[in-house]
Amino acid sequence: MPEPLSQSQFMTMALREYYRTHESVGQDFTTAPEISQVFGELIGAWSLDYFTQLGCPEAITFVELGPGQGTLMADLLRVGRLDPNFLKALNLYLVETSPILKAKQKALLPSPLTWLESFNELPKSSSPLLIIANEFFDALPTNLWERKDNVLFERYVGEESGQLIFHNQERGMDKGPDALWEDSPVANALLHCICSQLVSRSGAFLCIDYGYEEGQGDTLQALYQGAPSPPLHHIGKSDLTCHVNFKKLGEIARSYGLGVAGPCPQGSFLKALGIDVRFEALKAKNPSQHAVLEAAHIRLTHPLQMGTLFKALAVFSPPTLTPAGFL
Ligand code: SAH
Numbered sequence: 001m002p003e004p005l006s007q008s009q010f011m012t013m014a015l016r017e018y019y020r021t022h023e024s025v026g027q028d029f030t031t032a033p034e035i036s037q038v039f040g041e042l043i044g045a046w047s048l049d050y051f052t053q054l055g056c057p058e059a060i061t062f063v064e065l066g067p068g069q070g071t072l073m074a075d076l077l078r079v080g081r082l083d084p085n086f087l088k089a090l091n092l093y094l095v096e097t098s099p100i101l102k103a104k105q106k107a108l109l110p111s112p113l114t115w116l117e118s119f120n121e122l123p124k125s126s127s128p129l130l131i132i133a134n135e136f137f138d139a140l141p142t143n144l145w146e147r148k149d150n151v152l153f154e155r156y157v158g159e160e161s162g163q164l165i166f167h168n169q170e171r172g173m174d175k176g177p178d179a180l181w182e183d184s185p186v187a188n189a190l191l192h193c194i195c196s197q198l199v200s201r202s203g204a205f206l207c208i209d210y211g212y213e214e215g216q217g218d219t220l221q222a223l224y225q226g227a228p229s230p231p232l233h234h235i236g237k238s239d240l241t242c243h244v245n246f247k248k249l250g251e252i253a254r255s256y257g258l259g260v261a262g263p264c265p266q267g268s269f270l271k272a273l274g275i276d277v278r279f280e281a282l283k284a285k286n287p288s289q290h291a292v293l294e295a296a297h298i299r300l301t302h303p304l305q306m307g308t309l310f311k312a313l314a315v316f317s318p319p320t321l322t323p324a325g326f327l
Contacts, residue, residue: 040075267307
């Protein structure tokens with residue numbers, strides 16, 4: 001019988017196979033940039049604003065974590081053209097492991113571009129750093145813990161009668177109230193790495209994802225061909241995600257003395273960046289697209305759609321600046 005795997009070990013293996021072999025974005029799930037060009041345009045405006053606040057440096061390192069089909073970056077760069085200094089300063093890096101998505105990004109985006117397998121590979125430089133990540137942190141492996149009657153348990157994936165099952169392994173005594181919580185050492189380590197770069201070279205990190213601030217328990221979910229599916233079915237063929245623990249990310253960033261804005265609901269973040277005005281302008285220019293544009297606008301901002309569950313968090317340096325979108 002194979003050795004049991006912790007939930008994060010299981011997720012790491014399953015996701016590696018999934019992203020190696022599946023197109024994912026646009027096939028199994030849709031993301032904000034795929035819903036409307038306005039999303040990437042507003043992130044572009046956000047980036048231009050922070051670049052200006054930094055004093056329009058001559059060189060800027062710009063990293064997108066998990067660019068999917070490259071749509072967000074394409075829309076962002078279209079807005080970037082409004083400021084030739086921004087485009088001239090830009091050194092673009094895409095952190096992507098999926099060969100299928102890399103090919104899509106290459107076909108869509110203008111060169112020069114550099115791909116990295118992980119953020120740790122980013123070349124050393126002193127130029128300011130902008131990093132964006134939309135629906136990237138939710139794809140990072142997460143462990144599940146439970147404390148019951150002062151005993152700590154960790155969720156494992158094992159086998160019983162030829163079937164994969166979840167089971168709890170005892171991890172020793174742990175005094176405290178009964179609780180169920182997740183942690184993602186990979187997400188935490190990545191944020192530490194981002195923060196140590198931001199401290200030394202200034203810049204900002206914008207993280208948009210679905211997540212929570214207070215303990216949420218078990219949030220592991222799987223999507224198979226666009227529909228919810230049990231996480232232990234269709235392994236390597238379904239997308240596995242967990243909600244992002246924004247409270248933890250904020251705590252890590254604060255421990256570096258960096259500025260932290262948010263998390264704030266995606267709906268209010270996009271509204272503060274001007275989403276209503278942009279959609280009105282698009283509707284006025286494309287009357288035949290009115291209904292499609294209205295639907296996209298609602299989907300991105302309505303509290304019952306992506307407006308509240310999705311959140312934006314900015315980590316920035318120097319902490320005296322004010323990233324746009326956070327009221
Ligand atoms: N940001 C895009 C795609 C989100 S899906 C959008 O909003 O549409 C997650 C993206 O992260 C995909 O591009 C996926 O291939 C990439 N990815 C997932 N796990 C990764 C990892 N561990 N390292 C690098 N890229 C990863």
